[in-house]
Amino acid sequence: MNDKPKLTTTAGSPWPNNQDSLSAGERGPLLIQDYQLIEKLAHQNRERIPERTVHAKGWGAHGKLVITEDISQYTLAKCLQKGAETPMIARFSTVAGEAGAADHERDVRGFSLKFYTEDGNWDMVGNNTPVFFVRDPYKFPDFIHTQKRHPKTNMRSPTAMWDFWSLSPEAMHQVTILMSDRGLPQSPMHMNGYGSHTFSFWNEKGERYWVKFHFKTQQGHDFFTNEEAEKVVGKTREGYQERLFNAIEDGKYPRWKFQIQIMPETDAEKTDYNPFDLTKVWPHDEYPPIDVGYFELNRNAENYFAEIENAAFSPSNIVPGISWSPDKMLQARIFSYADAHRHRLGTHYEQIPVNRPKCPVHHYHKDGEMNVYGGIATGNPNAYYEPNSFNGPVEVREAQEPPLRISGDAARYDHRKYDDYKQPRALYADVMDDAERDRLHQNMGGALVGVPTVIVERWFEHLRQVHPDYEAGVRKEWEAASRDAGYDPNGLPITGDTPHEANDQSPQQPTIEAAE
Known part of the structure; x- marks a missing residue:
């Protein structure tokens, strides 16, 4: 049977x-x-659906968030009260590579978490670095263009990357981290995660606090050198997926300690740096990290496409007790992330099971792509507008957060006037040891090979303003690597055998003043 x-x-x-197609006769x-x-x-x-424009290559798993400490004085969020345990899903990713790119490439890693709380989904959409390359969303599309393929050669363009960075001093902090050991972690389990932006908490009294989210790996910081990563990629392009998937299958569940930095609302006007600047960190001696709990990944997806590829994270997803800040990049992401998902997955992408909240959902959105429920989610076909007389869902006034106590004139403020060298200087001179600095010099010097010298010299001037040793160390490695690769002092290949970009562009002379 x-x-x-x-x-x-x-x-x-x-x-x-x-097994067999239907045809008009055996040979018909x-x-x-x-x-x-x-x-x-x-x-x-x-x-196949459209891959993500950025963060296309990713790895993820299910798990839980556990709160072990009392932070109720800062937030009324139910999922952050001591003893709370919330189901979640995580997705890690590279930024620049396509869906088929190798896992072990030097790149920033995305670090996205979705928590299925009783008050709706809370998404923490961050990176494995506490800062980013730009602070104004106007420049984000330009930056991403430099990370993607050149329109003529269809190859990655080191010239474009370094040209943009050398004209954007605020990138110095992030580029230093990217070219350091932490720019090439061995696996998703061996890197930290950060909300990166400044967010906010509000408590039962209506008091607001600014907050930074930190997720510290409990597996240790293991990294590869460029040479080690090349050997790994020669054997497998899926090293991250293999290590994360196999660890969970073997019961070796990775964990991250959850910490926060808290800033009283009025302190934002007292710091000598802009606390809402995505290129800056909050000094730990001023705002020490506070333990909150941990999250653990303990279950692999049954279907990668349905649960990881379809997972859609957006900083627009918050819950009562957690909110945003005046961070300009965050403000733009609140719109752009959800909009990207509507384009890639459909208008009602949050009806896809992996994105669907585990609490009741009631709204007046109707029709459109991916509306698998039909009608609207009110429970009454007559209640398809608001206000109505048919017992449709109504607003929840008690979920209203306190007002932001920040004001200013509406203007296009010059974001290039800030000091973009102080924090990278502290990272380079005070945090890194000699061996870390040596590897940073080598990684950055090698990455500059083949880039037109006018751009390289512009970048060196930024390094010099961070620290003279930084500029000298990278310059030495760049000169040696350029000779070994067969490039002349102008950054052009000596022979036609050396791979290079189509250099039909004419970089202008360096103008650091214009960049600032």
Whole structure:
């Protein structure tokens, strides 16, 4: 007796033959009435959805957030009260590479967490670095263009990257981290995660606090050198996926300690740096990290596409007790992330199971792509507008957060007037040891090979303003690596055998004043 499930069409009809196409005779043409064939081919054509414009290559798993400490004085968020345990899903990713890129490339890593709370989904969409390359969202599309492929060569362009960075001093902090040991972690388990932006908490009294989120790896910081990573990539392009998936399958559940930095609301006007500047950190001696709890990843996805590729994270997803800040980059992301998901996954992307809240959902959105429920989520077909007389969902005034006590004139403020060298200087001179600095010099010097010298010299001037040893160390490594690679002093290949970009562009002379 055959007790296996019966194969059907997507409409549920029995599928009589999955081996042979329907044709007019053994040697005759196929018949268009062979709907099973048409269905299989049509679905295959549509099996891939657009990959993410950035963060396309990713790895993830399910887990839980556990709160072990009392921070109720700062926030009324139920998921952050002592003893709370919240189911979650995490997705880690590279920024620049496409979906088929190698895992072990030097790049910033995305660090996105979705917590399924009783008050809706809270998404913490961050990176493995506490800062970023730019502070104004106007420059984000320009920056991402430099990370993607050149429109003429269809290859990555070191010239574009270093040209943009050398004209954007605020990138110095992030580039220093990227070219350091932490720019190439061995696996997702061996890196920290950060909210990066400044967010805010508010408590039962209506008091607001600014907050930074930190997730510290409990597996240790293991990294690869460029040479070690090249060997790994030569054997596998899926090293991160393999290590994360296998660790969880083997019961070696990775954990991250959850910490916060807290700043009283009025302190934001007293610091000598802008606390809402994404290129800056808050000094730990001024705002020490506070332990909150931990999160653990303990279950792999049953279907990668359904649960990891379809996972959609957005900083627009907050819950009562957690909110945003005047951080300009964060403000832009509140719109752009959810908008990207509507484009990639459909208007009602949050109805996809992995994105669906585990609490009741009631709203007046209707129709459009991916509306799998039909109608609207009010429970009453007559209640499709608000206000109404048919017991439709109503606003929750008690969920209203306190007002932001920040004001200013509406203007396009010059974000290039700030000191972008002080914090990288502290990182380079005070945090790194000699061995770390040596590897930083080597990584950065090698990455500059082949870039037009006018751009390299502009970058060196930024390094010199951070620390003279920084500039000298990178310059020495760049000169040696350039000679070894066969480049002349102008950054051009000596022979036609050396891979290089199509240099039909003419970089202008360095103008640090203009960049500032």
